[in-house]
Amino acid sequence: MQKQRAGRNRTIFLSDIELTQYSERCLAPVEPMLLNEVIDKVLIGDSFDVLPLLPHGFVDLLVVDPPYNLNKSFGDGNFKKISDDEYAGFTERWIALVKPLLKPTASIYVCCDWRSSLIIGQVLQKYFDVQNRITWQREKGRGATRNWKNSMEDIWFATMSQKSFTFNVDDVKMRRKVIAPYKVDGKPKDWMETEHGNFRDTFPSNFWDDISVPYWSMPENTDHPTQKPEKLIAKLVLASSNHGDVVFDPFLGSGTTAVVARKLGRHFVGVEGESMYCALAQKRLEIASSDTAIQGYSGGVFWERNTLALQQKFKDTQLSNHPIERSSDQTVLFKLTEFIRKKDGINDKVELAGLVCEQFSCVKDGSVFYTAEFAIRFCKADSAVFSNTVLALSRLQKYDDRPFIVCACTPNKNHLLIANSTFLSKISHSSKELRVDNIKGSFNGSDIDRIFGNIENAPKNFEALFGIHESMTFEENLGRLVESTNDIVPKGKKFDASKADYHANIIDSPNRAVSFSNSDDYLDLLEDLNQRVREHENEILVAVLIENVNIRGRIIEYLIAGDDEIMRQEIIKKLFNKTELPRLVTNNDIGDYPKHYPNYYTKTDIKTKIMVLSSAPKGYNLDKILEFLSQDDTVFMIFLVGIDYESKSIKTKLVSMFQETLIDNTIIQGHWAGRNSRGASQFNGEAVKRIILHEDNKIDTEKARDFLDRILVL
Numbered sequence: 004m005q006k007q008r009a010g011r012n013r014t015i016f017l018s019d020i021e022l023t024q025y026s027e028r029c030l031a032p033v034e035p036m037l038l039n040e041v042i043d044k045v046l047i048g049d050s051f052d053v054l055p056l057l058p059h060g061f062v063d064l065l066v067v068d069p070p071y072n073l074n075k076s077f078g079d080g081n082f083k084k085i086s087d088d089e090y091a092g093f094t095e096r097w098i099a100l101v102k103p104l105l106k107p108t109a110s111i112y113v114c115c116d117w118r119s120s121l122i123i124g125q126v127l128q129k130y131f132d133v134q135n136r137i138t139w140q141r142e143k144g145r146g147a148t149r150n151w152k153n154s155m156e157d158i159w160f161a162t163m164s165q166k167s168f169t170f171n172v173d174d175v176k177m178r179r180k181v182i183a184p185y186k187v188d189g190k191p192k193d194w195m196e197t198e199h200g201n202f203r204d205t206f207p208s209n210f211w212d213d214i215s216v217p218y219w220s221m222p223e224n225t226d227h228p229t230q231k232p233e234k235l236i237a238k239l240v241l242a243s244s245n246h247g248d249v250v251f252d253p254f255l256g257s258g259t260t261a262v263v264a265r266k267l268g269r270h271f272v273g274v275e276g277e278s279m280y281c282a283l284a285q286k287r288l289e290i291a292s293s294d295t296a297i298q299g300y301s302g303g304v305f306w307e308r309n310t311l312a313l314q315q316k317f318k319d320t321q322l323s324n325h326p327i328e329r330s331s332d333q334t335v336l337f338k339l340t341e342f343i344r345k346k347d348g349i350n351d352k353v354e355l356a357g358l359v360c361e362q363f364s365c366v367k368d369g370s371v372f373y374t375a376e377f378a379i380r381f382c383k384a385d386s387a388v389f390s391n392t393v394l395a396l397s398r399l400q401k402y403d404d405r406p407f408i409v410c411a412c413t414p415n416k417n418h419l420l421i422a423n424s425t426f427l428s429k430i431s432h433s434s435k436e437l438r439v440d441n442i443k444g445s446f447n448g449s450d451i452d453r454i455f456g457n458i459e460n461a462p463k464n465f466e467a468l469f470g471i472h473e474s475m476t477f478e479e480n481l482g483r484l485v486e487s488t489n490d491i492v493p494k495g496k497k498f499d500a501s502k503a504d505y506h507a508n509i510i511d512s513p514n515r516a517v518s519f520s521n522s523d524d525y526l527d528l529l530e531d532l533n534q535r536v537r538e539h540e541n542e543i544l545v546a547v548l549i550e551n552v553n554i555r556g557r558i559i560e561y562l563i564a565g566d567d568e569i570m571r572q573e574i575i576k577k578l579f580n581k582t583e584l585p586r587l588v589t590n591n592d593i594g595d596y597p598k599h600y601p602n603y604y605t606k607t608d609i610k611t612k613i614m615v616l617s618s619a620p621k622g623y624n625l626d627k628i629l630e631f632l633s634q635d636d637t638v639f640m641i642f643l644v645g646i647d648y649e650s651k652s653i654k655t656k657l658v659s660m661f662q663e664t665l666i667d668n669t670i671i672q673g674h675w676a677g678r679n680s681r682g683a684s685q686f687n688g689e690a691v692k693r694i695i696l697h698e699d700n701k702i703d704t705e706k707a708r709d710f711l712d713r714i715l716v717l
């Protein structure tokens with residue numbers, strides 16, 4: 004029988020039908036699992052049985068909320084208080100099982116009360132580098148007559164490596180009112196002056212007094228007896244993981260860690276033994292797909308308790324001259340998405356289209372409104388999940404060179420998606436006639452990917468997503484869409500790396516990369532490539548002005564590494580005469596510049612990065628890179644060419660494909676893996692910029708082998 008609840012009670016609960024439906028979505032592992040089988044899944048089972056079945060080295064962030072050493076009921080299960088020694092043994096058991104699942108750069112957070120904290124802290128020191136202990140104020144709790152009221156809990160922060168771990172301090176700042184404002188030359192010092200008051204974004208400490216434990220009027224509340232607040236978990240996730248990382252919780256409960264990971268653009272894996280809580284987690288995850296709000300976190304900062312009205316005022320005001328102002332390279336797209344967000348609830352696509360057209364001076368082309376910076380199509384829908392016909396593929400081709408935005412106008416909110424050809428899974432209407440030489444059919448709202456690779460399709464990620472799209476041609480996407488739409492057997496064949504010497508060479512390739520990078524041959528290759536850049540510096544700076552990112556990249560790569568001097572001179576002539584450039588056929592092999600040395604055979608891929616743009620350079624075909632590395636003496640290098648056309652300067656960096664930061668920011672585009680291949684890779688544009696400006700060719704061979712293992716199993 005369901006509990007009787009007050010009308011204003013917002014607690015999430017399950018009907019009998021929902022319990023059955025959501026339980027069916029949970030996965031019950033019975034044999035060893037691959038990462039692609041468990042990613043973004045809720046696993047049902049005893050953690051001590053499930054953990055040995057999970058793949059090794061896949062976790063970026065571990066969040067653990069184990070049973071405290073108390074008598075406590077969890078659904079149909081119970082945890083009974085045991086001795087301190089027994090609880091220490093219990094803790095060591097799950098740590099021993101979970102540690103092999105962690106990456107070498109992983110971070111670990113373990114929740115506990117004051118009593119179990121004394122035990123857990125000591126046990127963690129045996130296995131990890133303990134970095135800190137966070138204490139947070141529960142605010143709720145019963146009074147005590149013979150002791151102090153227990154209103155604090157601890158979270159231990161540890162890492163696999165003493166120095167190599169993620170901590171994004173700017174992502175977890177707290178916005179607080181300034182009590183004693185201090186000015187220098189009449190201007191605020193380290194604080195902002197707004198119409199709503201004076202505020203400072205403060206660095207996070209290890210004492211948190213801004214957390215509210217979920218209760219009946221909060222939309223995240225469930226009947227789980229020890230549910231952690233989403234705001235609390237959000238701090239851990241934002242601080243110690245990046246977009247696309249994998250967050251793992253071996254005691255998932257009602258799913259808070261998984262829900263927060265989804266809301267913040269991370270992947271998750273969770274294990275829970277109680278079927279009711281697994282189902283509850285699935286329902287919460289479904290809600291999180293359309294509602295990414297986290298109470299107490301708004302505008303990229305955390306807020307003190309009881310400031311909801313103030314947060315809303317900040318949302319409604321475009322503040323100027325303070326740290327939360329967006330960067331200039333996002334101006335047009337950011338202004339568009341913010342303008343539309345402020346029109347939430349208008350519930351009239353014609354009126355909204357008119358307002359956008361007036362604000363941004365759009366040109367109307369049928370159902371599409373466009374400028375040089377974007378194109379947008381408005382649809383009427385009941386919810387964020389809509390199946391309306393959006394546009395003909397042939398029409399999309401016309402606007403595929405700029406961000407193509409779809410706005411679904413629902414009664415309460417305007418939902419935005421980027422819908423360029425890269426982000427379509429298939430074509431729907433009249434699609435059986437679709438061929439590479441016959442562009443037919445239209446796509447629906449349901450054909451637009453909500454998650455691309457590991458990036459959420461949401462306004463905050465539009466710049467990064469379009470950067471990825473820019474490195475793919477419409478023709479490449481068309482071929483993929485033809486196959487996925489018509490169920491055509493994909494062309495090509497995965498490289499078979501099972502042959503013993505092939506596999507051994509692949510796994511040894513990080514060692515070869517280290518050896519080459521420490522040799523005189525590396526210096527020779529670096530000087531060779533830098534000399535080529537110096538010879539054609541003026542031409543490269545002219546080529547930067549080419550708007551089409553694909554043509555621009557090919558031209559610059561050919562200027563540096565092309566093997567036909569007549570073609571190079573023709574390119575140079577046409578660049579300076581501003582006439583149509585010759586068509587360069589894309590090389591289907593990997594690497595733009597091969598070179599033999601006595602002990603190495605190198606191939607170097609040349610990647611250009613325009614330093615003020617947010618584009619993400621295209622990487623390499625995964626099957627082709629494995630095939631190359633399977634051969635004796637092979638080394639694959641990447642020559643990064645960073646171009647700042649405002650200062651007329653070029654910076655270069657020659658790194659291995661296994662360079663530590665690069666490998667951490669190599670995105671596997673599984674979106675392409677269905678084409679009978681393992682797929683392709685993409686590089687995070689900001690990481691490439693960081694490498695060019697600040698980093699050397701540091702290689703972590705263990706991390707590199709883990710990366711290769713992940714590719715091999717695809």
